Amino acid sequence: MSAVAASLRAGGAARLPAWSGFAAVLAAAGLPIYIHAPKFYVDSYGVGLGALGLVLFGLRLLDVVQDPALGWLAERAGRARGASIWAAVAVMAAAMLGLFAVVPPVAPLAWFALCLAALFSAFSYLTISFYAAGVGKASALPGGHLQLAAWRETGALLGVSLAALAPVVFAALTGRPFAAFALAFAAAALFVAWAMRGEWRGMGNAAAPGALRAILADATLRRLLWVALANATPVAVTSTLFLFYVESRLAAPGWEGPLLLLFFLAAAAAAPGWAWLAQVFGARRVLLAGMVLSILAFLGAATLGPGDVALFALVCLASGAALGADMTLLPALFAGRLARIAPRGGQGFGLWSFVTKFTLALAAVTLLPLLEAAGFRAGVENGETALAALTLLYALVPCALKLLAIGLLLATPLGEEDD
Numbered sequence: 001m002s003a004v005a006a007s008l009r010a011g012g013a014a015r016l017p018a019w020s021g022f023a024a025v026l027a028a029a030g031l032p033i034y035i036h037a038p039k040f041y042v043d044s045y046g047v048g049l050g051a052l053g054l055v056l057f058g059l060r061l062l063d064v065v066q067d068p069a070l071g072w073l074a075e076r077a078g079r080a081r082g083a084s085i086w087a088a089v090a091v092m093a094a095a096m097l098g099l100f101a102v103v104p105p106v107a108p109l110a111w112f113a114l115c116l117a118a119l120f121s122a123f124s125y126l127t128i129s130f131y132a133a134g135v136g137k138a139s140a141l142p143g144g145h146l147q148l149a150a151w152r153e154t155g156a157l158l159g160v161s162l163a164a165l166a167p168v169v170f171a172a173l174t175g176r177p178f179a180a181f182a183l184a185f186a187a188a189a190l191f192v193a194w195a196m197r198g199e200w201r202g203m204g205n206a207a208a209p210g211a212l213r214a215i216l217a218d219a220t221l222r223r224l225l226w227v228a229l230a231n232a233t234p235v236a237v238t239s240t241l242f243l244f245y246v247e248s249r250l251a252a253p254g255w256e257g258p259l260l261l262l263f264f265l266a267a268a269a270a271a272p273g274w275a276w277l278a279q280v281f282g283a284r285r286v287l288l289a290g291m292v293l294s295i296l297a298f299l300g301a302a303t304l305g306p307g308d309v310a311l312f313a314l315v316c317l318a319s320g321a322a323l324g325a326d327m328t329l330l331p332a333l334f335a336g337r338l339a340r341i342a343p344r345g346g347q348g349f350g351l352w353s354f355v356t357k358f359t360l361a362l363a364a365v366t367l368l369p370l371l372e373a374a375g376f377r378a379g380v381e382n383g384e385t386a387l388a389a390l391t392l393l394y395a396l397v398p399c400a401l402k403l404l405a406i407g408l409l410l411a412t413p414l415g416e417e418d419d
Contacts, residue, residue, distance in 0.1 A: 015199060016141075016147075016148070016151040017151070017195075018192065018195040018196050018199065019134070019137070019148065019151055019152050019155070019196070019199070020151045020152060020154060020155030020158075021155060021188075021191075021192040021195055022130060022155070022192045022193075022195070022196050023130070023151075023152045023153070023155035023156040023159065024155040024156060024158050024159030024162070024188075024192075025159060025185070025188050025189050025192045026123060026126060026127055026130065026156065026159065027155075027156040027157070027158075027159035027160045027163070028159040028160065028162065028163035028185060028188075029092060029096065029119060029120075029123045029163075029185070029189075030123065030160070033099075033116070033119070033163075036100075036163075036167060036178065036181075037099060037100075037112070037116065038052045038053075038056070040100065040178050041108060041109075041112050044108075045104065045108035046108075047108050047109050047112065051109055052109070052112070053368075055109065055112060055113045055116070056116075057365060058113075059113065059116050059117055059120060060357065060360055062117065062120075062121075063120050063121075063124060063357050064354055064357045064358050066121065066124065067124055067128065067350050067351075067353040067354040067357065068350045068351060068354055069350070070121075070124050070125045070128050070350055070353075071128050071132070071348070071349060071350015071351065071353070072350065073125070074125060074128050074129045074132060074350070075132070077129075081129070081200050082197070082200055084125075084129075085126065085129060085193065085196075085200060086193060088122040088125045088126050088129075089122070089126065089189050089190065089193040091118055091119075091121070091122040092118075092119055092122035092123055092126065092189060093185065093186035093189045093190060094118070094186075095115045095116070095118040095119035095122065096115075096119060096182045096185050096186060096189075097182045097183070097186055098111070098114075098115040098118075099112070099115040099116065099119065099182065100178040100179055100181060100182035101176075101178075101179040101182040101183060124353060127349075127353060128349045128350050128353055129200065131331065131335070131349040131352070131353075132348070132349045133199060133200050134148050134152065134335060135335050135338055135339045135348075136339075137199065138335065138336075138339070139339070143275075143279065144336070145332040145333075145335045145336045145339075146275045146278050146279055146283065146328075146329070146332050147275065148332075148335075149275060149328045149329070149331055149332040149335075150271055150272045150274075150275035150276075150328055153271045153324070153327040153328045153331070154268050154271045154272055154328075156327065157264055157265075157267045157268035157271060157323075157324065157327065158268045160264045161261055161264040161265050161268060163181075163185075164257065164260055164261055164264065165257075165261055166181045166184065167181050168257065170184075214341050215338070215341060215348050215351065218337070218341045219413060220337050220412060220413050220414065221334070221337055221338065221341060221348070223408065223411065223412035223413070224330070224333060224334045224337065224412060225334075225351060225352070225355050226408050227330065227405055227408045227409050227412060228330060228334070228352060228355050228356060229355045229356075229358070229359065230401055230402075230404045230405035230408055231291070231326060231330060231401075231402070231405040231409075232326075232355070232356045232359040233359040233362065233363070233398075233401045234294070234298075234397075234398030234399075234401045234402050234405075235323065235326070235359070235398075236359035236360045236362065236363035237363050237367060237393065237394070237397055237398050237401070238298075238319075238394060238398055239360075239363070240360075240363045240367050240368070241367060241371070241390065241393060241394040242256070242260065242394075243256050244371070244376070244378060244390060244394075245301075245390060245391075245394045245395075246259060246312070247378070247379070248376070248378070248382055248387060248390060249304065249305070249306075249387055249390055249391055249394070250304060250305070250306060250307070250308055250309055250312055251306035251307060252307070252309045252312075255309055259309075259312065259313060259316050260316075262313060262316045262317065262320065263316040263317075263319065263320040263323070264320060265320070266316065266317045266318075266319075266320030266321050266323075266324070267320040267321065267323040267324040267327065268324065269321075269324070270320070270321035270322075270324035270325070271324035271325075271327065271328045273324075274286060274287075274290060274324050274325040274328050274329060275328050275329070275332075277289075278328075278329055278332075283329045283332060283333050283414075284333070284409060284412075284414055286325065286329060287325055287326070287329040287330060287333070287409065288406060288409060288410070289325070290321075290322045290324070290325025290326060290329070291322070291325070291326075291402050291405060291406050291409075292406075293318055293319075293321065293322040293325075294318075294319055294322035294323070294326075294398075294402055295399045295402050295403065296318065297315050297318035297319040297322060298315070298319065298394075298395045298396070298398050298399050298402075299395070299396075299399060300314070300315050300318075301315045301319075301391075301394065301395040302391055302392075302395035302396050302399075331352070333414065334348070334352060337414075367393055370389070370393065371386075371389060371390060371393060374386050374389030374390075375389075376389060376390055
């Protein structure tokens with residue numbers, strides 16, 4: 001039996017590059033689209049920023065509301081799960097092509113909304129199914145959830161980095177860089193879907209009755225969801241305000257892209273190291289160290305001013321490395337506990353996705369109005385009061401939220417999941 005188990009574990013580990021690749025493609029459909037798509041539709045079709053902002057906020061709310069339902073659906077796909085994955089990949093690829101490679105056949109704003117709604121619905125279903133399948137996958141790995149998380153989250157962070165960089169590279173090769181990006185994305189999505197064939201069995205063939213009730217009744221899972229909410233909110237805050245901070249506080253327009261890329265590459269480089277440290281010292285202890293590093297980084301950001309690009313690059317390196325811990329260890333802790341309470345995982349990761357996306361919607365609807373009320377205006381010279389408000393929201397509010405996340409994590413009962 002031990003030889004059979006060892007063989008299964010070795011086979012499971014051999015497929016980990018496919019998991020990394022699938023995570024990269026999913027990440028390329030996530031946050032970078034919020035960076036690229038609005039500017040593309042402003043530059044190409046003259047759509048107003050205000051209208052785009054309202055559409056994005058509405059789509060984020062749709063995304064938040066539908067995630068628990070998509071988790072329920074993912075668990076009930078049964079024998080049709082493989083077909084449902086292929087269908088979702090096809091929808092995601094077609095929506096990306098429609099967004100960037102097709103001239104809108106209707107009003108550009110309506111086309112923007114339609115394509116993004118399809119893109120993010122497919123993205124959400126695939127993300128939930130992917131993480132839920134990982135609950136079963138981890139049992140076939142010698143390093144368990146931490147080993148899987150290291151491969152998965154490193155792939156995701158590299159995917160974000162490549163998606164942020166790709167249009168710049170394609171601009172040197174073609175007059176339609178975003179169309180080229182969409183074609184490359186569609187091809188990559190189909191390839192990784194093929195590479196992941198046979199990897200979806202970890203979710204089982206039927207949903208367990210009462211799984212959602214069991215998840216919400218478990219004190220550890222509930223606490224981890226609260227930790228996820230508190231811990232994801234600082235990332236949502238800094239993501240929302242990053243471009244404004246670089247342009248106005250640092251007075252460094254044009255540096256946004258390189259600094260953002262540095263941030264994500266630091267996270268990708270650090271993720272495997274955090275996973276290794278967690279196997280040696282325990283996941284909670286190492287995750288807490290990553291949270292403290294994040295606080296120190298943003299305390300540093302609070303002291304910067306015009307021209308401090310080199311110092312802010314160090315902040316990006318440190319905060320990016322800290323993000324690697326967040327993305328690797330917290331989902332691994334949640335998945336480890338979920339494997340014991342609701343092994344199929346779909347509804348659990350539906351809730352997880354709901355919580356993390358809620359922070360993006362919350363940041364969008366609160367931070368920008370607060371910044372505007374303080375007198376801040378993008379693209380123009382701002383007074384010290386407005387810049388102080390920007391610094392407070394970008395650098396110090398995330399520190400307070402991280403302290404809250406640290407307190408919640410310390411109060412969360414962890415057993416075997418911390419090993």
